[in-house]
Amino acid sequence: MAVVAAATWVWLGMVLAISFLEAPLKFRAPGITTVLGLGIGRLVFRALNIAELVLLAIVGIGLLVAPGGAGAVWLAAGAAGVLAVQLLAVRPALSRRTAAVLRGEDAPGSRTHLVYVALELLKVGLLVALGVIALS
Template identity: 45%
Template sequence: MTRVAIAVPVLALVWAGVTIGGSLIAAPAKFAAPSLDLRMALEVGHEQFFWIWIAERVLCAVLIGALVFRPPAARWWLAAPILVFALQQLFVVPLLDARTVRIITGETVPDSRLHLVFAVLEFVKVAALVAAGIVALRTGSSPPSGRAS
């Protein structure tokens, strides 16, 4: 495998790991800590996600850069997680961020399903990243045409 060929699955799987560790394990875990009230847990989460999203943006950008060197058919597998991430960042995250800031500052806000929507998108993104990583590993050693030599 070339360096670029190995970069795509590595980046996809590292990105999946960042999401699993930060969003799907650490984020819910802080709400189980009895000494953290909701406002404090949200404040910690606000900072946590700030740094997770920096890592995700970097991984996404590098992955997009690496895809330039891959055959067009190999790029489609990564379209799904990149599009989910874009959807999250452009639409869901700004709404969640505004809601979180309102709660942190002491405002009472109505119930919302935004966190559920975000969590579902996280699971979809992770599944797509793992699938793309596996497919890239399996096809990474084939020539650019996609045919075995």
């Protein structure tokens, strides 16, 4: 379970650092326009999502090799489910809006970011719980 714990805490750290620190702060940096911030955000979140998939695979393999009980499996499945919703439903909607802004179009406001943040908070809770169980 040490590998599961390590992958979970790394995953949690990446989500916290990027979603709750880098993403909002980049728009406060001097000289960063909305277009530039969105372009950077696309690259950063694409990299984060790839890293999350790799870490999820490590967690999954770790749970197969050294089962941690039903609680760990359910928490990992919950985090996987949240990530799947983000990647398959929310990110495409955000990407369409970002692409429109990057093309110079006047894209209407969207609550999709709030949905993404809510899912990130849920994922953070699941990862904290999984990390604690994996260390037990």
